[in-house]
Amino acid sequence: xxxxxxxxxxxxxxxxxxxxxxxxxxxxxxxxxxxxxxxxxxxxxxxxxxxxxxxxxxxxxxxxxxxxxxxxxxxxxxxxxxxxxxxxxxxxxxxxxxxxxxxxxxxxxxxxxxxxxxxxxxxxxxxxxxxxxxxxxxxxxxxxxxxxxxxxxxxxxxxxxxxxxxxxxxxxxxxxxxxxxxxxxxxxxxxxxxxxxxxxxxxxxxxxxxxxxxxxxxxxxxxxxxxxxxxxxxxxxxxxxxxxxxxxxxxxxxxxxxxxxxxxxxxxxxxxxxxxxxxxx
Ligand code: AMP
Numbered sequence: 001x002x003x004x005x006x007x008x009x010x011x012x013x014x015x016x017x018x019x020x021x022x023x024x025x026x027x028x029x030x031x032x033x034x035x036x037x038x039x040x041x042x043x044x045x046x047x048x049x050x051x052x053x054x055x056x057x058x059x060x061x062x063x064x065x066x067x068x069x070x071x072x073x074x075x076x077x078x079x080x081x082x083x084x085x086x087x088x089x090x091x092x093x094x095x096x097x098x099x100x101x102x103x104x105x106x107x108x109x110x111x112x113x114x115x116x117x118x119x120x121x122x123x124x125x126x127x128x129x130x131x132x133x134x135x136x137x138x139x140x141x142x143x144x145x146x147x148x149x150x151x152x153x154x155x156x157x158x159x160x161x162x163x164x165x166x167x168x169x170x171x172x173x174x175x176x177x178x179x180x181x182x183x184x185x186x187x188x189x190x191x192x193x194x195x196x197x198x199x200x201x202x203x204x205x206x207x208x209x210x211x212x213x214x215x216x217x218x219x220x221x222x223x224x225x226x227x228x229x230x231x232x233x234x235x236x237x238x239x240x241x242x243x244x245x246x247x248x249x250x251x252x253x254x255x256x257x258x259x260x261x262x263x264x265x266x267x268x269x270x271x272x273x274x275x276x277x278x279x280x281x
Contacts, residue, residue, distance in 0.1 A: 001080045023133075038084060054068050114262065179200060
């Protein structure tokens, strides 16, 4: 496994890598969720590259950039044992050199859900992923359904900017009690860790109600909110029943929907989602 920091080194290693070649972008502090993406890429591609970069431009001024967890040595050990070929760990000087002023904005998709709470977040995400796509030039790129809006946004950007890259969605990996794996789970103390299962409980209650015939978007939102309210350590930021493709909030009866939420558990902001309903033919 080659671990490099400079763009020229990525291009150099990339030139000798077998194709099709898959990319897994990450912010490090890897867990089984990240590794599931790497494994899927490993199965579907001849070679696999991973980026580890905590992108400052996707963090708001009051967010957790400074506190974001990292353990590069452990990450590299994990990636080595997954058979990864290339890892890029750029510095911010490499990604945003002096004079940098070109940004990628995905207009409509960025306005909803996370975009209403994290201003500028998706401009940072779209810009850094466009840069990763340009530097790595993979045939495939793997993203987690855990960040459903990011997934939709990257797909849109890849089409709009003509990146010849297949963007592949991988299912959310969960702990045994349902909590979606996240590097941010490391912020939770023991009590908060127990309380954090409320996100998956709320999603499960709403998706089961949907399967039993509760198709009203407002009722589904209420079911999620009530469940979150029942957990004293949890504070809802938003719950949503949205169109899985446009991310617009739905009203009335729904056929297929992205159920999602952002919830503070103590000081830690967690997100989760599930999709309900059949894809229309
Ligand atoms: P991050 O390091 O949080 O930026 O995540 C890097 C990639 O891993 C993103 O595509 C995430 O959606 C994905 N990811 C994070 N957590 C999970 C999870 N629990 N299951 C599946 N994918 C995940």
